[in-house]
Amino acid sequence: MPEVHATIRAATPGDLPAVAAIYTHYVLGGVATFEETPPGLEDWRRRLDDLAGRALPFLVAELDGTVAGYAYAGPFRPKPAYRHTVEDSIYLAPGRTGRGLGRALMGPLLSGCARAGARQMVAVIADTGDPGSIALHEAFGFTRAGVLKEVGRKHGRWIDTVLMQRALTPTGD
Known part of the structure; x- marks a missing residue:
């Protein structure tokens, strides 16, 4: 794999049109996300604000002056x-x-979380x-926790999800 010289930084409101465009590509043309309608810019602004309020990272990879990718981590489930x-x-x-x-x-996503x-x-x-x-997550120490069979249906096909997990801090209290 060629070495990449991207700038990884916190996302700003000005990055959200590019973030939305990237995600829209996957919503409309693929099955990497189970969303079927792309979120609008206001949805992305709320997500950016919500994550900032939780001190969770929302990062972009800037390459050649454009947003080439993004990463964030949000709550796994809403229950306390x-x-x-x-x-x-x-x-x-x-x-x-x-x-x-x-x-x-x-790497920065993990450390920020x-x-x-x-x-x-x-x-x-x-x-x-x-x-x-899956290979990306395994390279960062994630292990498989299970597979949920045929839990999503998109573009006329049933899709499984692979669950993976990684500790960020030592377990135990």
């Missing part, structure tokens, strides 16, 4: 007992995959037949 567990999301712009951008985003007090990170990965997301 899950408050120390986050779920990651990493998306790369079409044509920007396979260059190490996912790796460049994952640990600084925010998260203890566990969960990845819920659509099993599309492309091993890239």
Whole structure:
């Protein structure tokens, strides 16, 4: 894999049109997300504000002056007992995959979540037949926690999800 020289930084409101465009590509043309309608800019502004209020990272990878990918971690589930567990999301712009951008985003995402007090990170990965997301998570110490069979239906097909998990801080109290 070629080495990438991206700038990884906190997302700003000005980045949100590019973030929305990247995500829209996956919503409309793929199964990496189970959303069927792309969120609008106001939805992305609320997400950015919500994560900032929780001190959780929302990062972008800037390459050649443009947003080439993004990553954030949000609450895994809404119930209070899950408050120390986050779920990651990493998306790369079409044509920007396979260059190490996912790796460049994952390290700072993990450390940012640990600084925010998260203890566990969960990845819920659509099993599309492309091993890239699973390999990325394994490279950062995630282990498989299970598979949920045929839990999503999109573009006329049933899709499994692979659950992966990684501790961010030592377990135990």
